[in-house]
Amino acid sequence: MNMSIEKIVIFILCFIYNFTVFAQDHSTMQMQHKQVEISEGVLIPQINISLTEDTITGFNLHIDLINYQIESPVYKNPPVKNTINGHAHLFINGKKVTRLYGNDLYINADLLNPGVNIVAVTLNSHGHDTWTYKERPITASVTLDTRKDNPVIHSFSSSPLNMDSEI
Numbered sequence: 001m002n003m004s005i006e007k008i009v010i011f012i013l014c015f016i017y018n019f020t021v022f023a024q025d026h027s028t029m030q031m032q033h034k035q036v037e038i039s040e041g042v043l044i045p046q047i048n049i050s051l052t053e054d055t056i057t058g059f060n061l062h063i064d065l066i067n068y069q070i071e072s073p074v075y076k077n078p079p080v081k082n083t084i085n086g087h088a089h090l091f092i093n094g095k096k097v098t099r100l101y102g103n104d105l106y107i108n109a110d111l112l113n114p115g116v117n118i119v120a121v122t123l124n125s126h127g128h129d130t131w132t133y134k135e136r137p138i139t140a141s142v143t144l145d146t147r148k149d150n151p152v153i154h155s156f157s158s159s160p161l162n163m164d165s166e167i
Contacts, residue, residue: 035137036129043067043082044133048161049121049140051107051152058109059144059151063088063100063121064161072101073126084131091120099124109146116145116153133159 038044045068051059063070069085071077079085088100092111100121107119120141123131131138136158143154 033124034129035132035135036125036127037135038084038131038133038138041082042084044159045084045123045131045138046157046159046161047121047123047138047140048157049119049142049155051119051142051144053151054106059107059112059119061090061105061107061119061121063103063140065103066161068123070100070102070123076126084125086123086125086131089122089124089128089130091118091122093117112144112146115147116143118143 046066047068048064050062050064052062054060067083069077069079069083070088071085073087076085090097090100090105090107092107093113097111098105118141120139123138125131138159140157140159141155142152143156144151145153
């Protein structure tokens with residue numbers, strides 16, 4: 001398969017995956033967690049995730065957030081005015097791997113398949129409900145191909161960062 005056709009096929013697969021998983025039902029990835037709509041008057045959380053190759057093996061995940069306090073339920077604080085707090089869930093290829101209580105996480109290479117993988121993060125309340133805005137989960141994903149020198153091939157966010165937003 002030539003390179004441009006391969007890129008088109010990967011883009012179409014990523015689009016279909018993101019549309020069907022994130023924009024619609026989302027129950028498979030949510031491990032049957034309920035969804036909770038963000039209240040009126042609350043600033044909408046914004047999320048972006050990035051993956052960089054670790055210097056030894058695996059990948060380092062970083063989550064950029066605006067209008068969201070990510071924290072452990074044990075040490076939770078009252079939310080900053082007009083924002084919400086909670087934690088995040090990490091999914092790799094549709095399977096929930098762990099909870100996140102901070103912005104950075106090392107992902108062991110053993111958790112990834114050889115080739116194309118989808119790493120996704122959802123924002124969740126401390127009751128594990130998925131935060132939604134206009135009935136869509138607040139989520140971000142990165143599609144990567146571990147066989148490539150530049151493995152990240154696609155990024156998606158249901159609520160991308162807007163640096164002009166209030167924090």
